[in-house]
Amino acid sequence: MMIQDAYLNGLMERVIARNPAEPEFHQAVQEVLVSLAPVVEAHPEYIKEGVMDCLVEPERIIKFRVPWVDDAGVVRVNRGFRVQFNSAIGPYKGGLRFHPSVYEGIVKFLGFEQIFKNSLTGLPIGGGKGGSDFDPKGKSEGEVMRFCQSFMTELFKYIGPDTDVPAGDIGVGGREIGYLFGQYKRLRNEFNGVLTGKGLSYGGSLARTEATGYGLCYFADNMLKANGRSFEGATVVISGSGNVAIYACQKATQLGAKVVAMSDSNGYIYDPDGIDLDLIKQLKEVERKRISEYAAHHPKAQYHAGCRDIWKIPCHIALPCATQNELDGEAAKALIANGCYAVAEGANMPCTPEAVDALQAASVLFAPAKAANAGGVATSALEMSQNSMRFYWTFEEVDEHLKRIMTDLYQNASQAAAKYGMEGNLVAGANIAGFLKVADAMLAYGVV
Ligand code: NDP
Numbered sequence: 001m002m003i004q005d006a007y008l009n010g011l012m013e014r015v016i017a018r019n020p021a022e023p024e025f026h027q028a029v030q031e032v033l034v035s036l037a038p039v040v041e042a043h044p045e046y047i048k049e050g051v052m053d054c055l056v057e058p059e060r061i062i063k064f065r066v067p068w069v070d071d072a073g074v075v076r077v078n079r080g081f082r083v084q085f086n087s088a089i090g091p092y093k094g095g096l097r098f099h100p101s102v103y104e105g106i107v108k109f110l111g112f113e114q115i116f117k118n119s120l121t122g123l124p125i126g127g128g129k130g131g132s133d134f135d136p137k138g139k140s141e142g143e144v145m146r147f148c149q150s151f152m153t154e155l156f157k158y159i160g161p162d163t164d165v166p167a168g169d170i171g172v173g174g175r176e177i178g179y180l181f182g183q184y185k186r187l188r189n190e191f192n193g194v195l196t197g198k199g200l201s202y203g204g205s206l207a208r209t210e211a212t213g214y215g216l217c218y219f220a221d222n223m224l225k226a227n228g229r230s231f232e233g234a235t236v237v238i239s240g241s242g243n244v245a246i247y248a249c250q251k252a253t254q255l256g257a258k259v260v261a262m263s264d265s266n267g268y269i270y271d272p273d274g275i276d277l278d279l280i281k282q283l284k285e286v287e288r289k290r291i292s293e294y295a296a297h298h299p300k301a302q303y304h305a306g307c308r309d310i311w312k313i314p315c316h317i318a319l320p321c322a323t324q325n326e327l328d329g330e331a332a333k334a335l336i337a338n339g340c341y342a343v344a345e346g347a348n349m350p351c352t353p354e355a356v357d358a359l360q361a362a363s364v365l366f367a368p369a370k371a372a373n374a375g376g377v378a379t380s381a382l383e384m385s386q387n388s389m390r391f392y393w394t395f396e397e398v399d400e401h402l403k404r405i406m407t408d409l410y411q412n413a414s415q416a417a418a419k420y421g422m423e424g425n426l427v428a429g430a431n432i433a434g435f436l437k438v439a440d441a442m443l444a445y446g447v448v
Contacts, residue, residue, distance in 0.1 A: 005033075012026075066154065078132050081107045098131060103133065130155070159184075197383075206398050211247075213243070238320075241263060269292075336358065341365060415429070
């Protein structure tokens with residue numbers, strides 16, 4: 001989509017020139033600038049005071065060597081990253097991703113998106129993201145521990161409960177957070193809320209594990225109900241079988257839907273009887289196995305190698321919960337042809353721009369990641385609050401907060417879209433609502 005503003009167009013050209021070979025970052029900035037054209041037209045001060053130029057430039061990027069020794073005694077060297085993108089409304093907050101595809105452009109795209117997502121939660125958190133090209137798959141416990149300890153031995157210099165609070169993301173779950181927190185505590189000799197997604201025995205929050213997947217369904221439920229639909233009786237396809245996918249499956253099922261497919265990076269399973277989530281949890285959370293093993297336990301289930309065709313399975317609601325750009329224009333056409341009426345993004349930027357355009361043109365209800373998957377970071381902020389208070393809330397209390405936050409978020413995004421003449425366009429609404437709070441704080445600070 002074109003950016004309907006000459007200044008923002010020029011800014012986009014500068015972003016591409018100054019950040020070469022980072023297509024994911026360009027894609028994320030482009031989508032936001034398209035949405036913001038009517039906002040800067042109404043508020044030229046955002047351009048005049050330099051807010052737009054500062055917004056696309058990270059406050060700080062930290063890039064470091066992560067040496068560690070594998071089980072065979074061989075020295076391995078990975079790269080670590082932390083992008084501290086914007087702290088206008090609170091300490092940097094965003095996950096760490098461990099995956100071989102991680103490079104500066106991925107971390108910048110995720111950090112940029114995080115600014116708006118965190119603002120949308122209504123909580124005082126800035127935007128950041130980090131990670132490494134380390135691949136935890138196939139590594140022993142000892143190797144994962146030594147890697148995490150080495151990673152934190154550098155990162156601890158730059159983070160803190162009032163500065164920057166990382167969390168998990170792809171490849172970083174409870175186990176990795178435990179090793180990272182243990183090393184931070186040892187180096188700093190402080191016990192504080194520097195990381196979220198911690199285990200319950202050392203400061204974690206109840207419902208944080210479930211929060212992104214549950215929040216996604218709460219958001220989608222609001223969107224569906226506002227349009228006369230619901231999860232009740234709907235057939236749902238979910239990509240991924242990690243943290244977000246598993247708890248999205250659990251909540252969608254609780255809300256009355258039947259989830260018929262899930263995937264991992266090798267392929268997908270289709271189970272017409274409905275996914276057996278206990279088995280998925282056992283395979284993926286406990287045994288760390290491939291999803292292909294599911295078919296051996298359920299004779300009617302089919303396993304297909306490769307992920308692309310998962311979107312050809314007929315469904316009413318699609319929840320992409322694996323990774324960026326996993327649902328393209330062709331997949332969107334297949335969903336539309338099969339009568340899909342809603343897509344809600346659990347992963348970050350899982351739909352390509354072509355897919356988003358096609359879905360919106362066909363009036364498929366579309367919930368963008370920035371809003372729809374914000375439940376994870378919102379609950380992380382609740383974990384920070386509990387750590388600061390040295391206090392714990394019950395599961396039900398945290399879940400109630402989460403539900404209210406996702407409902408408010410839906411209302412804010414849809415009202416912002418309507419106010420700027422784009423009723424029903426939650427992509428624009430989320431970008432605008434997230435932007436305004438951050439931009440006003442930046443204006444208040446002057447040029448800093
Ligand atoms: P996990 O590592 O727990 O799970 C990721 C899932 O996606 C796995 O099933 C994995 O398969 C699959 N996957 C990863 N990379 C690819 C790929 N290149 N192609 C196909 N499948 C892939 O991560 P999360 O569930 O935490 O994160 C999933 C998405 O949700 C990410 O986009 C993340 O940024 C986003 N997100 C996560 C939040 C959280 O709280 N965890 C919060 C907000 C957003 P395999 O097992 O084979 O690796």
